[in-house]
Amino acid sequence: MSASEPLSIVEVQRRVGAELDRLGPVIDGLGALFTDAGHELHLVGGPVRDAMLGRSHHDLDFTTSARPEVSERLLKGWGDALWDMGRDFGTIGARKGPWVVEVTTYRSETYDPSSRNPTVHYGDSLAGDLGRRDFTVNAMAVSLPAREFEDPYGGIVDLAHQVLRTPGRPEDSFADDPLRMMRAARFAAQLGFTVAPEVVEAMTAMAERITIISAERVRDELVKLICAPHPRLGLTLLVETGLAAIVLPELPALQLERDEHHRHKDVYEHTLTVLEQAIDLEPRLSPDGEPDLVSRLAALMHDVGKPRTRRLVGDGTVTFHHHDVVGAKLTAKRMKALRFSNDEIDAVSRLVELHLRFHGYGSGEWTDSAVRRYVRDAGDQLERLHVLTRADCTTRNQRKADRLRRTYDELEARIARLSEEEELASLRPDLDGNQIMAILGIGPGREVGQAYTFLLDLRLDRGPLDEAAATAALQEWWASR
Template sequence: MLNMAEGLDRLRTLAEGSVVAEVARAFQAAGFELAVVGGPVRDALLGREVNDLDFTTNASPDEILEIVTPISSTQWDIGRAFGTIGAKVRGEQVEITSYRADSYDGVTRKPTVEFGDTIDGDLVRRDFRVNAMALQVPSVKLIDPTGGVEDLVAGILRTPTDPNVSFGDDPLRMLRAARFSAQLGFEIEANTLDAIGRLRETLKIVSPERIQGELVRLMQTDDPARGIRALVDTELIEEFLPEVSALRLEVDEHHHHKDVYEHSLTVLTQAIELEHSRHPDAAPDVPLRIAALLHDIGKPRTRKLEPGGAVTFHHHDVVGSRMARKRLQALRFDGDTTDAVSTLIELHLRFFGYAEGTWTDAAVRRYVRDAGDLLERLHILNRADVTTRNKRKASRLAGAYDDLEKRIADLREQEQLDAMRPELDGNQIQKILGIGPGREIGEAYKFLLDLRLDEGVLGPDVAEQRLREWWAARG
């Protein structure tokens, strides 16, 4: 619950901060208005950490640049066409934008940039009421023309104007609604939610890169499942990630299986909890979180109803991995993220074979080898994938994974698992076999690597003997 007295105290603290105060003095001395705007005001009122400082002013971009140059170490004007000048003041990055009164053509989400005359006009054009507040400085006056404070108190998100107009102007705001709902823990107001459902197809005019950016920001929140639910309930997710809503499989009266959609959201939530507990100071692990959300997307395509009421999803790990790769590439994710997510999905069933029976050391080595630098993420994903309500089964699986991690640690200490290579390199192989570079060297290298995985450290002499025996057997 927002305590307004405490919130106003935090606004005064924000206004009196060294960076804000210095910028405010400079604009006041030049005869212009200045206000901290949007997210910093919202977060200060809520008692959340304020990270980025955004200002708005009645000064033009040229005037802004002239004012901030003497008080900043660096300036950049890459956003000048949109009225924005950036600067670094006392080591902190700030952005200052002229009052805006944009209009949209309804065909693209790029506005026709028009500068406004009043701060109220600037605020009304913003995405949500809780982001349409400003703190005028240095006078420390809260400006709230649309009722943002009331929405903060109520914990709801709604647009400053008719949501049909707001989302029609910029469809990306629909994705932001889901993100802010997850970030702030707020409900999306009913009319706003309905408008998202009606206008979801307008998201087609937004570039994949922009959609990806909002999806990443959503996954960086502490409760992305809340935002995912909003996207699925409004069907907006059908426009860019339909594999998630497809997880809501139909269940007939004769065949029963767990709710894959709810299971996936639970896995996502549990993965974040494990991420925080195992690595409390680390940044949000977006590839891990995406893998947790998508780990079962292969199930709808592989579902088979068996006689007797059983339901199977054979090879859904491999199918899901391919589906995830294709989708992330369409959303223009970078190669490292795409590779990490698809690999984690492909490997996420391996552990359940361990839980059914003790693996050999060779199987443990292969598990580590195949996971590579994704091993810790795979640990978290596999632990999070246990959502059974059967306490005995959950305890057994947790114990099995504890045992697997201990065995990996023991083998790592004994055998340097992180440097999993054959005991002879390519040059040694060529010398021993008396051959030059070619396909046979690669085959010999694979033989020695499999030998290393299956039997552990043998020593170079034994490795050479086994290599000669393998070569002789080839004829």
């Protein structure tokens, strides 16, 4: 499952040295500031791990022996800005130029079996603080200002071998913070690392414990996983350990029993492939290379209606009629349960509902009216619908794949032509509400809305009309009511 070859210890050490030199203007002065005040300060967690992977940070995490009120006093004289939203967790944040730092007092945190949130206790040693962290690759530190490397749990070896392992027993780690099971899948997706067998075993045995974690925190981990470079790795781990059955049950439900004649695709594997193909097409949506959450979620959820709609017909053929509509409803329900925003829910569920629409296009038989309606129904999700529809082709038949691609190329070209001619992106009737009332001699009310809808349908069917033609059509419609 690893995404790249193991690293050598020598290369890891070289990368760390280079990154610490780059961070020198921040870490050396800040380390001296805390040391002179009689406290310890250590660069810790993600910045240390990513330094070993050759990745740079401007957001830096530190841990310290100082209590939050002391950290606040020291940082106030050092930074350009200060904030204390994380004070309840022992964290004080500051910004100095382009650098953002968060300094957290040594701590340990545990969950009550019935609680959704951790109880935080301050610790008294670096080793104790590192021992409560999720994985050994995140349990390394650099003591400042001396720049001495601290690795009490063998994180550098695990990082070199690209393995995720917990500092202590995984059962104890997951009992303290069940969200770490989600983080294991997330880091597998982000880093391309393998998860140690004993960690997978503990995740499988303790999957139900994730139910004490709030939906918002589960959602945040799921979003990070889906937006990672290798989401298949993380999603597969969630399914195999049973966590997905709790946090995203629609995904393992796609593992439909294959009929003996293989009359339908493996929907689960097809879905993961569509997700990967959608990611490959993301430059169409995000030229700066940022992951597009809505597009990825739509790819992941586009076939979740199939288990509910699966039917075996007389000749042994498997059908999934209306799985697009059913899937849109299931998608909205799941995203609502995970506390996604209404805008995200609307966008993803609309894409799921529309993902089959192109297949009615055939070999290009749609009228201009049908093309206009396709654009109108997609609304501001049109570009994402292009991506999802193209990604949804996973056939191994190259001739069929080429034909589908050419047909969709043609549809996009027609949309572009009509858009240029008719301004499809801002599709409106040829008469506005005031004109409708003036022509029909009526005031505001339901009848104006009905007339507006009639004119919009007319616009979709016939394209743009001049004011005289639109007026005549409106009067004819009004007289026939």
